[in-house]
Amino acid sequence: MLPYQPAPFPLARPRRLRSSPWVRRLVAETTLTPADLIWPLIVHDGTEDRVPVASMPGVFRLSPKAAASAAVEARDLGIPMVALFPNVDGAIKDAVGTGATDPDGLIPDCIKAIKDAAPEIGVMTDVALDCYTDHGHDGVMEGDRIANDASLDRLAEQAFIHAHAGADVVAPSDMMDGRIQAVREALEANGFQDTLILSYAAKFASAFYGPYRDAVGSSAMLKGDKKTYQMDYANSDEALKEVAMDLSEGADAVMVKPGMPYLDIVRRVSETFRVPTFAYQVSGEYSMMQASIANGWLDQDRAILETLHGFKRAGCAGVLTYFAPQAARLLG
Numbered sequence: 054m055l056p057y058q059p060a061p062f063p064l065a066r067p068r069r070l071r072s073s074p075w076v077r078r079l080v081a082e083t084t085l086t087p088a089d090l091i092w093p094l095i096v097h098d099g100t101e102d103r104v105p106v107a108s109m110p111g112v113f114r115l116s117p118k119a120a121a122s123a124a125v126e127a128r129d130l131g132i133p134m135v136a137l138f139p140n141v142d143g144a145i146k147d148a149v150g151t152g153a154t155d156p157d158g159l160i161p162d163c164i165k166a167i168k169d170a171a172p173e174i175g176v177m178t179d180v181a182l183d184c185y186t187d188h189g190h191d192g193v194m195e196g197d198r199i200a201n202d203a204s205l206d207r208l209a210e211q212a213f214i215h216a217h218a219g220a221d222v223v224a225p226s227d228m229m230d231g232r233i234q235a236v237r238e239a240l241e242a243n244g245f246q247d248t249l250i251l252s253y254a255a256k257f258a259s260a261f262y263g264p265y266r267d268a269v270g271s272s273a274m275l276k277g278d279k280k281t282y283q284m285d286y287a288n289s290d291e292a293l294k295e296v297a298m299d300l301s302e303g304a305d306a307v308m309v310k311p312g313m314p315y316l317d318i319v320r321r322v323s324e325t326f327r328v329p330t331f332a333y334q335v336s337g338e339y340s341m342m343q344a345s346i347a348n349g350w351l352d353q354d355r356a357i358l359e360t361l362h363g364f365k366r367a368g369c370a371g372v373l374t375y376f377a378p379q380a381a382r383l384l385g
């Protein structure tokens with residue numbers, strides 16, 4: 054319900070406020086700037102600096118050195134933070150994701166390389182075991198089940214390893230119950246009380262993660278699906294419960310994922326909790342847009358800005374997007 058009765062036509066002519074660029078700018082209700090963007094970087098432990106990801110045109114698997122260059126580029130474009138996602142050699146994958154807690158592993162190496170090259174930029178890491186397990190799940194397994202409580206220690210240790218290497222923000226994306234509390238306690242106990250937790254609080258089991266799983270090399274590994282821990286896309290009230298729990302366990306900010314098909318969830322979360330709410334324009338969203346752009350069916354620049362602006366309008370504090378550098382250049 055509007056708080057007033059709009060004047061009828063012809064007294065009210067909404068087009069007056071759209072009649073030229075200056076007035077459209079003047080009355081814009083929301084803005085999009087490079088400060089709203091988080092750039093996800095896929096990193097790898099291979100020898101090459103940049104390896105193209107076939108299912109994500111324009112995205113590359115980066116060595117730590119190349120990730121540091123990307124972070125410098127991001128900083129220069131005014132992007133406040135990068136987010137790291139690992140593709141590790143299949144030979145190091147095992148049932149408990151040992152590689153996830155290697156203090157000399159790929160992610161610690163990348164954090165250090167980025168902090169050396171661009172200390173001004175925030176570094177966020179993914180807390181989940183899927184990139185390191187031989188079954189592709191985000192937690193550890195007991196028989197056919199993903200074991201919730203047994204996963205918590207592994208995740209908390211992984212978050213500690215990231216914080217110790219210099220991560221500013223740890224972002225649990227695993228969707229185990231209680232992991233925010235486990236991570237927060239591990240950080241407190243080890244002197245990392247200032248490390249932020251951005252919780253993937255409302256993360257849905259989605260077809261749109263497909264290209265990412267190729268990028269990090271977990272799709273071939275994945276046994277079954279993630280529906281016993283990631284949310285059912287039929288649900289919305291349940292997202293509010295998930296967010297409430299994560300905030301009460303010590304999350305500083307929350308995320309909704311995927312992005313474009315879930316803007317209704319963003320709106321409800323941001324309105325209900327009034328905490329920094331982020332969304333992830335995930336790999337499948339990126340790749341479906343790139344496919345249309347490559348065919349000439351979508352105008353690249355306009356489509357990027359329109360979709361990202363939509364996140365801001367829905368109530369996001371910021372957006373994770375593989376389009377971050379392109380968008381920042383368009384906005385700069």
Ligand SMILES: NCc1[nH]cc(CCC(=O)O)c1CC(=O)O
Binds near residue numbers: 182191226227264336
């Ligand atoms: N820890 C898993 C994780 N972290 C980020 C993404 C997806 C990101 C994207 O699709 O861009 C996923 C996928 C999944 O849950 O299988």
Ligand SMILES: [Mg+2]
Binds near residue numbers: 229231254298299
């Ligand atoms: Mg939860």
